[in-house]
Amino acid sequence: MTTAAQAVGVWNTPGGGNPNLRQCGxxxxxxRNTLAGPAxxxxVLAKPMLGTTGFNEHNEIIIRTWHAGRANTLPIMAFFFIAGGNNQGLPDAQYNQRDFxxxxxxKIVVPIIRLTPPSSAAGTATFTYVAADQVVTQ
Known part of the structure; x- marks a missing residue:
């Protein structure tokens, strides 16, 4: 499978049972060199093609360890947490900020950013820097 339309077709297979068991990566x-970017x-294109289902389903990417043991080489620009999510989001982000x-x-200071997701697929997510969320400011 190489296209968003193919992925959606597999997800929507009639009589196929639980689509989570057929989802693909x-x-x-x-x-893959130059094929990785288009993949x-x-x-990214497949998720909105599923409409409300795509909006409500989680999305993830799994990456290999980036230069294990060499924190200064990690391309981390911010730590994010979901506002209004479980109460552990901010403490986890703060732990990660301090640990990094x-x-x-x-010493590298990486900000914590508050993500407020949209309430619908047509809505807009907001990303906010809040000084009170930071445990490391230097």
Whole structure:
């Protein structure tokens, strides 16, 4: 499978039972070279093609460890948590912010960003920097 339309077709297979058991992943591994980017793009296109179901289903990407043990090489730009989600989101982000700061040399401050998801597929997500959420400010 290489297109969003093919992925949606597999998801919508009539009489196929639970579509979560047939969902697929797009191969974006390094060895795909120039094919990895288009595969990732197709995965992004597939979700809204499922309408409300796509909006309500979770979305994830699994990546390999990035230079394990070398925190200064991690391309982390922010730690995010979902506002109004479970009460553990902010404490987890704060733990990660502090841990990353303590693991880098020289010390790197990475902000915590509050994500407020839209209430519908037509809505807009908001991303907010809140000073009170930060545990490391330097």
């Amino acid at each position: 797009f191969d974006v591994t390094d060895d 990732f793009y197709q995965s 700061y303590n693991s880098t040399n020289p």
